[in-house]
Amino acid sequence: MTWRDIWAADRHGLGAEKIARESIRAPIPNHITEDVDFFIALRFSGKVPMVGYRIRDVFHVIWLDPKFDLYEHG
DSSP states (O other), X not given: OOHHHHHHSOTTTTOEEEEEGGGOOSOOOTTSOTTOOEEEEXXXXXXXXXXXXXXXXXXXXXXXXXTSXXXXXX
16 A cells, blocks of 8 residues: 555554644654654554654554554544
């Protein structure tokens, strides 16, 4: 899938959603600079969200959210 495909997909299926930095309930690692103002939650077939950030075409996974308590899932 391309990033365009991922953003177009349903966020609870194969899609993604943006999570504001201030919505993250866990400590943010020091190596993540303040210019990263949002994170991305990716799911695969409705499974546990992987939350991280993207630099160009590379997605850096920072957290797995198996209890769905890292941020408000609405």
